[in-house]
Amino acid sequence: xxxxxxxxxxxxxxxxxxxxxxxxxxxxxxxxxxxxxxxxxxxxxxxxxxxxxxxxxxxxxxxxxxxxxxxxxxxxxxxxxxxxxxxxxxxxxxxxxxxxxxxxxxxxxxxxxxxxxxxxxxxxxxxxxxxxxxxxxxxxxxxxxxxxxxxxxxxxxxxxxxxxxxxxxxxxxxxxxxxxxxxxxxxxxxxxxxxxxxxxxxxxxxxxxxxxxxxxxxxxxxxx
Numbered sequence: 001x002x003x004x005x006x007x008x009x010x011x012x013x014x015x016x017x018x019x020x021x022x023x024x025x026x027x028x029x030x031x032x033x034x035x036x037x038x039x040x041x042x043x044x045x046x047x048x049x050x051x052x053x054x055x056x057x058x059x060x061x062x063x064x065x066x067x068x069x070x071x072x073x074x075x076x077x078x079x080x081x082x083x084x085x086x087x088x089x090x091x092x093x094x095x096x097x098x099x100x101x102x103x104x105x106x107x108x109x110x111x112x113x114x115x116x117x118x119x120x121x122x123x124x125x126x127x128x129x130x131x132x133x134x135x136x137x138x139x140x141x142x143x144x145x146x147x148x149x150x151x152x153x154x155x156x157x158x159x160x161x162x163x164x165x166x167x168x169x170x171x172x173x174x175x176x177x178x179x180x181x182x183x184x185x186x187x188x189x190x191x192x193x194x195x196x197x198x199x200x201x202x203x204x205x206x207x208x209x210x211x212x213x214x215x216x217x218x219x220x221x222x223x224x
Contacts (some may be wrong), residue, residue, distance in 0.1 A: 002030060007188070022045070031111065032148065033186045034048070034082050036048050036049075036052075036114075039080055039131075039196045042193065042195075042201040042202065042203040042207070043203060043207045043208055043211035044211060045131065045193070045210050046086075046193050046201075046203060046208050046211075047084070047086050047131055047192060048195070049112060049131055049133050050078055050084065050086060050088065050112060050133065051078060051079070051081050051082055051084045051086075052081055052117055052151055053076075053085075053112045053113075053116065053117065054075060054076070054077065054109055054169065054193060055073060055074065055075045055076065055116070056073075056074065056076060056110050056112040056113075057071045057072065057073055057074075057111045058071070058072055058073075058074045058076075058098055058108060058109070058110050059072075059108060059109045059110075059111070060072075060092070060097075060101035060102050060105070060108050061072045061104075061105040061107055061108075061111070061156055062097060062101050062103070062108075063104055064097070064103070070097055070098070070101060071097040072096070072097065074090055074092065074098060075090070075091070075165070075168075075169050075172075076079065076088040076089060076090050076110070076165075076166045077089055077167070077169065078164065078166040079164045079167075080164075080167055080168070083167070085185075085209070086188075086208055086209050086211070087137070087161075087185055087186065087188065087209070088110055089161035089164050089165055089183060089184065089185050089186075090165075090183070090184040090185070090186075091161075091165050091169070091172050091175075091181055091182075091184075092177075092182060092184055093111045093163075093179045093181045093182075094163070094180045094182065095179055095180065099182065102184065108181070108186065109134055109135060109136040110134070110135045110186055111132065111133070111134045111135075112132065112133050112134075113125055113130070113131070113132045113138060114130050114131040114132065114195075115130050122220075125201065127196075128194050128196055128197050129195070129196060129197070130196035131193065132193070132194055132195075133192065133193040134191075134192040134193075135186055135188050135190070135191055135192075136191075136192055147162040149218065151183040151184065151185060151192070151194075153163050153182065153183060157185070158183045159196055160184040161184075161185060162183060162188060165183070188205050188208070188209070189205060190205065191203050191204075191205060191208055
């Protein structure tokens with residue numbers, strides 16, 4: 001009887017581990033225990049969203065597709081969580097269309113969602129309460145450019161990019177050396193962010209880049 005009870009307990013534990021594992025694989029997780037800022041603090045929220053995430057969709061202009069946008073899931077890092085600069089760095093191979101596109105036309109946009117962090121609850125990713133940020137390119141001739149810039153692999157900034165990326169994505173250290181991986185960064189000139197109803201939050205690049213992350217204000221309950 002005692003053995004049967006132990007076996008049943010073990011099965012329950014395995015089931016719980018399985019459920020938690022599935023949940024984490026679908027929703028993702030926070031990279032640190034820092035709570036998200038209040039939705040009205042746009043610079044803090046934007047920096048938190050970029051810092052906590054590790055991947056997004058990077059769009060470039062494809063000459064092979066007649067100048068159409070080409071979106072690709074890429075890993076990025078702006079530094080360690082809550083210690084980053086807000087500037088996304090990438091480790092891309094020129095064998096992939098994203099890097100080769102960027103070398104021909106630097107205009108790019110990076111879109112990041114709060115959904116993978118698991119902090120949107122049961123809300124749909126398109127729900128405005130589930131935040132999303134786009135560091136964007138030229139739209140309707142009203143927005144400025146963002147440039148995806150390739151770095152000299154021997155430069156100090158490339159060393160910084162390497163440190164930022166490999167600390168958040170340790171697997172990158174073992175990627176093939178003969179695949180011509182290069183370090184890139186996104187030079188931000190315009191920011192679009194939605195984290196609540198009522199349209200995008202007003203946010204300048206200067207406000208975003210110069211925000212001190214140790215000033216993060218704790219989140220209030222998102223009740224609708």
